[in-house]
Amino acid sequence: MRCPKCTNQEDKVIDSRSVRNGAAIRRRRICARCGFRYTTYEEVIKTQLKIIKRDGRHEEIDRSKLVSGLERACQKRPIGTDQVEALVDGIIEELESEYEREVPSQVIGKKVMDKLEHIDEVAFVRFASVYRRFKDVNQFMSAVEDLVGKEGGVAKK
Numbered sequence: 001m002r003c004p005k006c007t008n009q010e011d012k013v014i015d016s017r018s019v020r021n022g023a024a025i026r027r028r029r030i031c032a033r034c035g036f037r038y039t040t041y042e043e044v045i046k047t048q049l050k051i052i053k054r055d056g057r058h059e060e061i062d063r064s065k066l067v068s069g070l071e072r073a074c075q076k077r078p079i080g081t082d083q084v085e086a087l088v089d090g091i092i093e094e095l096e097s098e099y100e101r102e103v104p105s106q107v108i109g110k111k112v113m114d115k116l117e118h119i120d121e122v123a124f125v126r127f128a129s130v131y132r133r134f135k136d137v138n139q140f141m142s143a144v145e146d147l148v149g150k151e152g153g154v155a156k157k
Contacts, residue, residue, distance in 0.1 A: 003034065006031060095108065113128055
């Protein structure tokens with residue numbers, strides 16, 4: 001591994017541990033020349049899933065888009081960044097196990113909504129308003145009424 005400070009290629013691994021439930025290895029390294037310490041990650045590169053968008057276009061799945069969409073829905077809610085990251089990891093793992101190469105964007109949106117519905121009702125409604133593309137207040141109110149109408153509403157954690 002090349003040192004990011006002096007570009008020397010000789011280093012020593014001083015710590016190595018499994019991260020993300022065994023999906024990656026985090027290594028702390030020290031440069032043999034300048035003593036600079038840095039971190040590297042090693043993970044299996046999987047075939048990238050492609051998303052089939054509503055308009056028929058194909059795009060590679062973009063984890064950061066999914067994270068930012070969830071962060072917007074969870075803004076000012078009691079849902080931390082770690083919980084959002086874990087949610088995205090879980091959704092991507094499910095998609096990778098259920099689909100080989102392509103997944104419709106509607107499936108991703110549905111999975112996100114299914115997860116959010118059990119975590120936070122406000123985040124769920126926020127995400128649903130974008131995902132379902134509500135055209136007016138009546139559609140929005142209908143979604144909220146459906147949520148409230150379920151046996152006692154959403155479970156709060």
